[in-house]
Amino acid sequence: MSDSTDLKRAGLKATLPRLKILGILEEPRARHMTAEDVYKALLDMGEEVGLATVYRVLTQFENAGLVIRHNFEGGRSVFEMNQGGHHDHVVCVECGEVFEFYDPAIEERQRRVAETLGFQVDSHSLYMYGVCLGMKREGKCSKTAAMGTRGAAEPE
Amino acid sequence: MSDSTDLKRAGLKATLPRLKILGILEEPRARHMTAEDVYKALLDMGEEVGLATVYRVLTQFENAGLVIRHNFEGGRSVFEMNQGGHHDHVVCVECGEVFEFYDPAIEERQRRVAETLGFQVDSHSLYMYGVCLGMKREGKCSKTAAMGTRGAAEPE
DNA sequence: TTTTGCATGGGAATCGTTCTGGTTTACACT
DNA sequence: AGTGTAAACCAGAACGATTCCCATGCAAAA
DSSP states (O other): OHHHHHHHHTTOOOOHHHHHHHHHHHSGGGOSEEHHHHHHHHHHTTOOOOHHHHHHHHHHHHHHTSEEEEEOTTSOEEEEEOOSSOOEEEEETTTOOEEEEOOHHHHHHHHHHHHHHTOEEEEEEEEEEEEOHHHHHHSSOOTTSSOOSTTOOOOO | OHHHHHHHHTTOOOOHHHHHHHHHHHSGGGSSEEHHHHHHHHHHTTOOOOHHHHHHHHHHHHHTTSEEEEEOTTSOEEEEEOOSSOOEEEEETTTOOEEEEOOHHHHHHHHHHHHHHTOEEEEEEEEEEEEOHHHHHHSSOOTTSSOOSTTOOOOO
8 A cells, every 4th residue: 555655656557566566575585586586476476467567567666766676696687675775785606695784984985986086976886796604604505694684784 | 929828827728719809808998898899899800700609708718817707787798807906897877988996995894894794705896887077077978088097096 | 437548468579698519620749 | 740639619599587569458537
């Protein structure tokens, strides 16, 4: 219902596919999903939605600022809800887990660099790829580890 | 000739396609190229090289550490020679120009964040997208502007 | 409730990239 | 220089992700 007004505010009709997709992306455990992931989630819910529609809707959501698209290594896009606070990403190349962090100092330095170049920044992205703690320790991913939430890592 | 030994050192046979591709990437004005760009450059030179070969060779070069692959927005990969010094990128979404910069403070903070998470970082990339000075001022790109070289922007 | 036009679904098309299979080539060893 | 062999090549087919096409469906304005 609130979703419905979210869509209207973005200039989009509140259609069933759009509401369903928004609902899926809003689930807390669904932080980072590919279009395929969203499509499968819809099928699991028994919804008859075409893959083309999923892509179309996700792109519309991106343009409307509702979701953020990331181009991780490997060439496929992943999407996450835009919940306001900007953050950067750490991706485990072994287990695929994605951690988020925000570092004000990094943001500030980026701003400075752009200023120096006379560059007007629309968006920026910082990705680190590597192996997460769980993989290093036990050879399995640390999806259950007590980190990976926004703002969890703020050194100093 | 020196290219030939570069290849051997990387454990790759010094074949004509590889030498030609290396030669193209080494031209100073060819900083950031897609596989397609490289392919077209070869055709322009009158070389009979298949696109598949270009992709294969670029991937081999990447694995050998000779070139670096970037996943910019838009889903296509761009390649640049690995000239040793790590640097980050600023991309003008209007004219496509790519500027490079290096900020030790950002690097250090990244290292810290990874450490805090117990994450072993293999690679990292930082991209800023926006509009460059030339576009803002005159509506045309600033490819000829006196910046855009590595290390040009180091605030503070 | 009727109208109107944007949204949908499914399949085909497209894009960038990788694989396949048969042929050619670089290079170590005569 | 001559030759064997593994590696590299080419063209084209295959591939996965994404977008296009268009007849039909449906949200929302009248």
